[in-house]
Amino acid sequence: MKGRARRTHGMAMQAAKNGGWRRYFPVLDWGRDYDREALGDDVVAAVIVTIMLIPQSLAYALLAGLPPEMGLYASILPLVAYAVFGTSRALAVGPVAVVSLMTATAIGRIAEQGSADYATAAILLAFMSGLLLLAMGLLRLGFLANLLSHPVVSGFITASGILIAASQLRHVFGVSAGGHNLPELLTSLVSALPDLHPATAAIGIASAGFLFWVRKGLKPILLRSGLGPRAADIVAKTGPVFAVAVTTLVAWLLDLGSAGVALVGSVPQGLPPxxxxxxxxxxxxxLAGPAALISIVGFVESVSVAQTLAARKRQHIVPDQELIGLGAANIAASVSGGYPVTGGFARSVVNFDAGARTPAAGAFAAAGLALATVFLTPLLFYLPQATLAATIIVAVLSLVDLSVLRKSWSYSRADFAAVAVTIAATLLSGVEVGISAGVVLSVLIHLYRTSRPHTAVVGRVPGTEHYRNICRHAVETSPGILSLRVDESLYFANARFLEDRVYDLVSRSPEIRHVVLMCPAVNHIDMSALESLEAINRRLADMEVTLHLSEVKGPVMDRLERTDFLDHMSGEVFLSQHQAISRLAKPGSGQTAPAQ
Amino acid sequence: MKGRARRTHGMAMQAAKNGGWRRYFPVLDWGRDYDREALGDDVVAAVIVTIMLIPQSLAYALLAGLPPEMGLYASILPLVAYAVFGTSRALAVGPVAVVSLMTATAIGRIAEQGSADYATAAILLAFMSGLLLLAMGLLRLGFLANLLSHPVVSGFITASGILIAASQLRHVFGVSAGGHNLPELLTSLVSALPDLHPATAAIGIASAGFLFWVRKGLKPILLRSGLGPRAADIVAKTGPVFAVAVTTLVAWLLDLGSAGVALVGSVPQGLPPxxxxxxxxxxxxxLAGPAALISIVGFVESVSVAQTLAARKRQHIVPDQELIGLGAANIAASVSGGYPVTGGFARSVVNFDAGARTPAAGAFAAAGLALATVFLTPLLFYLPQATLAATIIVAVLSLVDLSVLRKSWSYSRADFAAVAVTIAATLLSGVEVGISAGVVLSVLIHLYRTSRPHTAVVGRVPGTEHYRNICRHAVETSPGILSLRVDESLYFANARFLEDRVYDLVSRSPEIRHVVLMCPAVNHIDMSALESLEAINRRLADMEVTLHLSEVKGPVMDRLERTDFLDHMSGEVFLSQHQAISRLAKPGSGQTAPAQ
Structure with missing residues (x-):
């Protein structure tokens, strides 16, 4: 066990050290050590993932408003591309719920569902999203994913799950309803309910009930019957396949299509075009804006799954290379008739639990899906859409977690505001407005929070050379000298506050003749802050007050020396606060002293 | 002198202490002590500012594409409103160059210049901008101005100055040309030059030459003739009035209107409607987006002028109340036929230098302008537009300062990028795209810069209880224990980096059994960072590694105790790093210890 961990570790190190183009092909590292044992494990995992992916692919295509075969196509070539470029051993890419909804939103504005233009736009969206991900990977812009804070992502996923579930209820009940936000969806659904189609509703509700039971009720039974917890979980997750098989059979036997139940219908047979x-x-x-949002949301979802699974085996993923892997997967989707894809949570966990050892498992699953599109598509003719809708609803409701509201409320009102606004905006104005509002609000909250750098007026602890906050300690201050300790890096969002703070303190005490800014915790001063310091210096000079600095860190000092600020500064730079006070408190020190 | 400074200070303190509604009326504080001496000073300043404001108001209305009287109207009631609500003793509000250009850009998309709709839109823009400023003031959202970093503002003002000068050249040469960006303006101007109108160009070029000479050549002469520097500066700044008077006279005498020189024409006589x-x-x-941009840009410009002038007399301005003052001024503009206003740099300096003691000087200047609209407007009929254009060009070229490019380049490439993008985007795509690009880029640069929190693996300085960076000091480390000091607050933009850093370090060293995060400099942990810590804890547990914290600050600990993180944390919270190492390095300490 330890030996294997070491080898895995060694491989990761080698991958990290590979300079040049080899870095971009992780497959060259794990592929070299690929052996029969890994092959066996990967094939087993691939079979299980294939069984799970077939109904999911069909269902998510339905959610995106696309023909079912596009879901299957999006689950073939992208998996192969990710296997070559991705760094996660267990991530399973393909169509996922949130990205499918975002796809429907983006292209629903441009073309009519079911039209050729609609499918064309979906393919282009995958291509653009792939290009953006690739570009971000090559330019090492993975940090952009940081724009999505955890609470915003949780809120967004939860609200999207609710929207998705609401949008699928019409298929379950066999009514026509629609809308772009939750109130519209629900009112349109309620007013359409009198037209409920009984046979469709019977299938939809039965499927949903069965799938909920599989999730909650089947697993304990399997566990009691002696199955291991992982195996029980895997069996439970293949539940949709049984629902699909049984309802398809029922629809065929009872000829439900003639009875008005919406079926998937004819699906082109054969490999992706x-x-x-x-x-x-x-x-x-x-499509540029939506492609950017889809890329970032997909990346964040995918990386967090990949990191969770990699950690369990002390493996390591490389986020910037993940961008390249997902970019390649999306471009692969666009050249093979698919639509935007990313790493999915449920299927990656199944892949991991089923024992996938390398990304080759994904390539084998792709082969399984390819076989399915060649041989199984005729069987899908009788598959009721209500079954797929039920599959979607059961899958997305597991994403809904409103506890994030309670949790954030108790932790911090600011985080709560970000979550609440994200959820409300998503439910009321759709996914794009929702995620954008969340991002903008969290950035604003952060800027607000850091707009007041922590500062403290300090004085000397009697008998020592230490200087401490005058509000918290019994310290001595020197008349005519204001010592202000700055506890944070200075940048554009907090520079003006420092100006205000200094003017406020100085205008309250006309006897002040020297201001010493003590900077032991200032790691960085950006140009805005430099100009604020210049303004402080100039304005203090107008008030006949001298500005000094003390305890400036080396790198900050180097940068300041590249400017003429120190030449114009009215006072000195002192190595220590104690030195500053000793010098300035002397009688007659009110004059400007030469800079060191 | 000292006595006066004390009194001023006392008044400011009182203003700050006034709770309730009185805080919103600074006039109640300075008005109570208003005496004959202050009245005299204020009236003198008001006369000089009035003389300066008349040509400026007409010129900036021309720049905004509005009838000249709207410039005058915007210089009457808004000044009175600011006198009641503003906190600066010297700020002179009214139409300014950059805001006039932004106004022209915003309403040029909506209506044809010269139409009634165009003027209506300008009035509404002032109203909305006023409401936004008021709301920001009441909600204390002044920090939003921090979104505009110094370099971005400098770049924006410089690029706007160039755009404005280029847009006015057509009036100077008497040709018709136009365009929404610099290349368009210049090519259209060059191709129109053959149609140059000689009489117009003669007036325009002569005015511009005279005004440049007044700026550069007259002041030294005045100084040599014994005038003080302030008086010389004031006389030099009233140059436009002479240019206006002389060219109006020439146009009347030579009947230049019939010769095809564009004149201001008839201006409605009387008080604002x-x-x-x-x-x-x-x-x-x-107009919502443009109103927001105009509000923030106007506020930033105005506050920086007000702060500079207040500092010279150890006075203090209250930024949130300034928002209210400017908001009231804009609403006043909108109800009296004006357009968006803010505090202007040149006129405020003149006001200050001319001896203005209180905001009453602004109200007196308003009275002067009101008299001008009643009695002087007939005289404006013969005023050539070329003179006004020359006034604008000379005024805005003093705002152009490309040295910010060189300065930011030598100081920091990131700041340079923000400036360069702001300038390029403003020149090529206009003011709105320019300022927005600058804001977005500076926020992204900040997030990038802080996306990697400073961390250091630490070890014990032998024989002490101090722990230092292992890369910089000769220190002892304990096998199986990773001590990582975190030097910054943790929030959504840097939380994921911490996750990566921990996994990277742990996956490189399979012998690690304990990770201690040392948090002496962590002032804040937001919910994203909390969830990252939870993920780190969970994933380390999957690797059979225990997570501990040490030296957590009080307020951070209080917040963590409100969550269940500490209950789930696999390890302990230690008061000091030394305590952590002493405990964990003991034999048998590889087991999970109970939480404190």
Whole structure:
């Protein structure tokens, strides 16, 4: 066990050290040591993932408003591309719920569902999203994912799950309803309920009930019957396949299609077609924003799954290379008739639990899906859409976790505000407004929080050379000298506050002749802050007050020396606060002393 | 002198202490002590400011594409409103160059210049901008101005100055040209030059030459002739009035209007009309973004002028109350036929240098302007537009300062990028795109900079209880224990980096059994960072590694205790790093110890 961990570790190190182009092909590292044992494990995992992916792919295509085969196509070539470029051993990519909803939102504005333009736009969206992810990976812009704070992501996923579930209820009840936000969806659904289609509703409700039971009720039974917890979990997660098989059989036997139950219908048989993204500038412009949002949301979801699974085996993923892996997967989706993909939570956990050892498991699952599109598609004709809708609802409701509201409320009102606004905006104005509002609000909250750098007026602890906050300690201060300790790096959002603080303190005490800014914790001073210091110096000079600095860190001092600030500064830079006070408190020290 | 400083100070203190509604009326504080001496000083300053404001108001209205009288109207009631609500003793509000250009950009999209809709939109823009400023003031959102970093503001003002000068050249040469960005303006101007109108160009170029000479050449002469530097500066700044008077006279004498020179023409005589903003939802929606940008840009410009001048007399301004003052001024502009206003740099300096003692000087200047609109408007009929354009060009070119590019380049590449992008975007895509690009880029640069919190692996300085960076000091480390000091507050932009750093360190060293995060400099942990800590704890547990904390600050600990994180944490919280190492390094300490 330890030996294997070491080897895995060694491989990761080697991958990290590989300079040049080899760094971009993790497959070259794990592929070299690939052996029969790994092959066996990977194939077993691939079979299980394939069984799980078939209904999911069909269902998410339905959610995106696309023909079912596009879901299958999005689960073939992208998996192969990720296997070559990705760094996670267990991540399973393909269509996922939130990205499917975002796809439907983005292209629903541009084209009619079911039209050729709609599918074309979806393919282009995958291509653009792939390009953006690749570019972010090559430029090492993975930090952009940090724009999405945890609470905003939780709120967004929860609200999206609710929106998705609400949007699928119409398929479960066999009514036509729609809307772009939760109130619209619900009112349209309620007013359509009198037209409920009994046979469809019977299938939809039965499927949903069965799937909920599989999740909650089957697992304990399997565990009691002696199955291990992982195996029980895997069996429980393949529940949708049984629902699909049984309802398809029922629909065929009872000829439910003639009775008005919406079926999947004919699905083209065969491997994915070769598609090329269209070069329509207007379409590119219209999809640029959505592609960026989809890329970042997909990346954040995927990386967090990959990190969780990698940690369990002390493996390591490389976020910037993950961008390249997901970028390649999306470009692969766009050239093979698919739509935007990312790493999915449920299927990656199944892949991991089923024993996948390398990304090759993904490639084998792709082969399984390819076989399915060649041989199984005729069987899908009789699959009721209500079954797929039930699959989606049961899957997304597990994403809904409103406890984030309570948790954030008790932890911090600011985080609560970010979550609440994200959830409300998503439910009321859709996914794009929702995630954007969350990002903007969390950035504003952060800027607000850091707009007041922590500062303290300090004085000397009697008999020592230590200086402490005058509000908390019994300390001595020197008349005519204001010593202000700055406890944070200074940058544009907090520079003006420092100006205000200094003017406020100085204008309250006309006897002040020297201001000493003590900077032991200032790691960085950006140009805004430099200009604030210049303004402070100039304005203090107008008040006949001298500005000094003390305990400036080396790198900050180096940077200041590149400017003429120190030449113009009215006072000195002291190595220690004690030195500053000793010098300035002397009689006659009110004059400007030469800079050191 | 000292006595006066004390009194001023005392008044400021009183203003700050006034709770309740009195805080919102600074006039109640300075008005109570208003005496004959202050009255005399204020009236002198008001006369000089009035003389300066008349040509400026007409010129900036021309720049905004509005009829000249709207510039005058914007210089009457707004000054009175600011005198009641503002906290600066010397700020002179009214139409300014950059805001006038932003106004022209915003409403140029909505209506044709010269139409009634255009003027209506300008009035509404002032109203919305006033409401936004008031709301920001009441909600204490002044920190939003921090979004504009110094370098971004400098770059924006410089680029706006260039754009404005380029846009006015057509009036100087008497040709028709236009465009929304610098290349368009210049090419259209060059291709129109063959149609140059000689008489107009003669007036325009002569005025511009005279005004440049007044700025550069007259002041030294005045100084040599014994005038004090302040008086010389004031005389030099009233140059535009002479240019206006002389060219108006010339245009009247030579009947230049018939010769095709564009004149101001008839201006309605009398006091400003009472206007009400229109209630057209589409118009409100279209102007919301521009109103927000204009409010923030105007506020930042105004506050920096007010702070500079206040500092010279050890006075203090209250930024949140300034928002209210400027908000009231803009609402006053909107109800009296004006357009968006803010505090202007040049006129405030003149006001200050001319001896203004209180905001009453602004109210007296308003009276002067009111007299001008009643009695002087007929004289403006013959004023050539070329003279006004020359006034604008000379005024804005003093704002252009490309040295910010060189300065930021030598100080920090990141700041340079923000400046360069702001300038380029403003020149190529206009003021709104320019300022927005600058804001977004500076926020991204900040998030990038802080996305890697400073951390250091630490070890014990032999023989002491001090722990220092192992890369910089000769220290002892304990096998199986990773001590990582975190030197910054943890929040959403840097939380994931900490996760990566911990996994990276742990996955490189399979012998690690304990991770101690030493948090002496962590002032804040937001919910994203809390969830990262939870993820680190969970994933380390999966690797059979225990997570501990040490030296957690009191307020951070209080917040963590409100959550269940400490209950789930696999290890302990130690008061000091030394305590942590002493406990964990004992044999058999590889087991999970009970939480404290």
């Amino acid at each position: 070769l598609t090329t993204p269209v070069l329509d500038p207007d379409l590119w412009l219209a | 009472l206007t009400t903003p229109v209630l057209d939802p589409d118009l409100w929606l279209a």
